[in-house]
Amino acid sequence: MSDERLSVLKTYKLYVGGKFPRSESGRVYEVTDSTGKWLANAPLSSRKDARDAVVAARKAFGGWSGATAYNRGQVLYRVAEMLEGRREQFVREVADAEGLPRAEAVAVVDATIDRWVWYAGWTDKIAQVVGGGNPVAGPFFNLSSPEPMGVVAVVAPQESSFLGLVSVLAPVIATGNTAVVAASEKSPLPALSLAEVLATSDVPGGVVNVLSGRTAEIAAPLAAHQDVNAIDLAGADEALAKELEIAAADNLKRVLRPQAVDYSGTPGTERMTAFLETKTVWHPTGALGAAGSSY
């Protein structure tokens, strides 16, 4: 007889359109820690789940891209606040998922929270850094502004299941895109728990959609989907990345290829600009009065 209380286990679910469905396929797969101990049964997403997530992301795009940059910054900061409150939970999940000693897991979770703060501050600054007026040789006002691309498929890093995930997800949504995330195949639990944080952080439903399962099975329909505008291949291995890039060419998705990244370093602006279009607007400048001066 033990006095120890039997704990209540969590059923991990997908996050699509602001709701927490199981995979429509009814399938799950066993997730273990680095020693092979059972942690949970995670949903094994299907192509249909991926397509549903794209529909949800597209539906959310108008509102999210149309929100003020200030508002998006507030929402992203709110994510950091909510994460701070659940810091212990994520330390435990990251330690289990990545086999880290507690101190290292603490550092990873702290860095992840800080990453949300970094990107929260970027939402209303990136346009000033990468956009601006163009001095054309004629009587025209000419302004280039960055705009979000639309729905971005994110193949999350396989090893860095939480800091890596947030490092690729936050820049995508900071600029007004919406995202469909394929979580780390081996360690999906931090991503699925992050969804619970997003759901309580004023992030509108559908802005971030999280799928767990076999990376290749989820990413293939996303790369081929005609209503996905771009894809981040961070978590795809070489063979899969090539396959996905070929599929992505079908509707000329913007592709960010996998690259060696140290997620503990300060990010640059590259992951934001990778998923921004530049729109340039022209308008004639008139002259005032007979003297021909506008001043």
Added chain:
Amino acid sequence: MAFEYAPAPESRAIVDLAPSYGLFIDGEFTESAGGDLVKTVSPSTEEVLCEYTRATAEDVDRAVQAARRAFEKWSALPGAERAKYLFRIARIVQERSRELAVLETLDNGKPIKETRDADLPLVAAHFFYYAGWADKLDHAGFGPSPKPLGVAGQVIPWNFPLLMLAWKIAPALATGNTVVLKPAETTPLSALFFADICRQAGLPQGVVNIVTGDGRTGADLVAHPDVAKVAFTGSTSVGKEIARTVAGTRKKLTLELGGKGANIVFDDAPIDQAVEGIVTGIFFNQGQVCCAGSRLLVQESIHDELLESLKRRLSTLRLGDPLDKNTDIGAINSAEQLARISALAERGEAEGAERWSPACELPSSGYWFAPTLFTNVTQAHTIAREEIFGPVLSVLTFRTPEEAVAKANNTPYGLSAGIWTEKGSRILAVASRLRAGVVWSNTFNKFDPASPFGGYKESGFGREGGRHGLEAYLDV
């Protein structure tokens, strides 16, 4: 009433064409390793201008190796020195601009008015603009000392041969890359003349290499393992093929592809100005422009009035000898393109749209297509969906701004759009909702080297022009 004009042809004596041209590799014109000679004709007369070489895979490899050897020194040169080469090129282009304008008109078929007043000034301006960047890259916002990529393989179209060359070569050289460029198979001549400009400018050998040929030559260049950067302007279908080719490599890719631009005219627009903008939008360069305003979206209440003005204006356009300084509409670039335009126009009629052209006599030889507009066009019609790349305008209507935006965005393309209204807040509201890389409000088809150009969606990715245009050629 029709005004009669006496012919005012520009002299072609200024252009000295050789009977045939080789490939410009490693600083000199060389013979091909087994490539055949191809004729290039003047589209307005079908006269054979000269012969050029179709480069083989072996030739392409030779050019890439020359560019690769040249890269070491060129990329190590101080930016200020690279800048001075580009300034030299810009100046020589200006000095030879009459010659190049006539040459371009001969080879492409577009009016001398356009090559003289649009293409050539923009070519020189583009080299001037990027010359100034060459020693200022540290301050361009891409971090300290951004590095070039290596050999750029560049494939350009026939609609603005020399201007597209300038858009490709100027930023590539400014950032320290070397170039192998393939001009279009129907318009190789201005690129071959540009080789001579490189010689006059004293550009180090191998920095710019010109390989002529058709799609096969382009495919060889794009697939070459020592090409680090691929830049392509052309059709969306070829762009997709190139994207598949470079998949899984480290090659950096920019694509500037097709379009089906919407030109939206609201009921408060100044009609006369809008008509001029519509004409510029679709009949500039015979409509063979990727950012053409090929779909006219007119607010229903002014449809009849606008169409009447537009038809009246189209009746005054002068079609004919491209070398004549009074010519507005020149020849279609090739027999193939003419066949494509004709087939799509016939499709428009067959699907029930109403076809109209002004009374217009077409020359008996050469490739010609009268300015054409279609009314009663719906979004389902082929001519409202597919890029025609010719002087054919499809007219659709809308009632509300929301409907205009929805229709404008209802295309896989996203290159350009136009808005005509006197209401400033409406311009900004509509402009912000159009999914297009370039939005012209109360104007159309304006270009400038300082202004980034490029598309959303299937119109390609990356920007050419401005600070943004540097990124395509830097390892960032």
